[in-house]
Amino acid sequence: MVSDLHDEHCCSDLDDVGQDAEALSGSDAGVLAVFRAFRRVMNLYRQNAFRAFSDLGMHPGQAACLFALRGRDGVSQRELAARMHVSPPTVTGMLQKMEHAGLIERQPDPLDQRLMRIRLTPEGAAAAERLTGLFAKQAEAMFAGLSEHELAQMRRALERVADNLERVIDGRPRAARDGVDGQE
Known part of the structure; x- marks a missing residue:
C-alpha cells in the first residue's frame, strides 16, 4: 500500500x-x-x-480539507489554502479531485466572479461526520487507561512544548513571549 x-x-x-x-x-x-x-x-x-x-477512499489532505470546510460554507480557495497552510495550487488540485468525488462544489462568488466559493455537498458533510467518528475512536483508544490527572499533566506539558516551538518560530525571547516584560 x-x-x-x-x-x-x-x-x-x-x-x-x-x-x-x-x-x-x-x-x-x-x-x-x-x-x-x-x-x-x-x-x-x-x-x-x-x-x-x-x-474511506480518501487522502489525508482531503480529510483535512473536509474539516477545514466544515461549518464554513462558501470560503474562497485562497482562504481555504491559508487555513490549511498549503499553497493555493495545492488546494486547487485537491478540490478538483474532491469535486469529482462529489464531496464539494465550487461556485463563482456572486460579487466577484474571479473568486470560487467552496461548499461541502451532503456527501462531503457525511464524510466529515464519519471522519469525526473515526478520530473520536482513535483518541479514545490512544488515551485508554490514562487517568484524568495524567491527561491534564500531558496536556500542560504538550502546551508548553508547543509554546516553546512557537517561540523558536517567532524568534522571540521567552520573557517577551510570556508577557514578563509587559509587552503582552
Missing part, C-alpha cells in the same frame, strides 16, 4: 533525525527519550490515520 510505504519512509527519516540529534546535541538522555517516545506516538498516529483515510 502506498500509504504504508510513505509511513515507513517518514519513520525512517525521523529515526535518522533522532540519531543525529543524539550524536550532535549532547542533551541528556531524558530529553532524547521523550523525543523518541513523542516521535513514535506521532508515527503510529499517522499510520492509523492513513489507514482510516484509505478505508
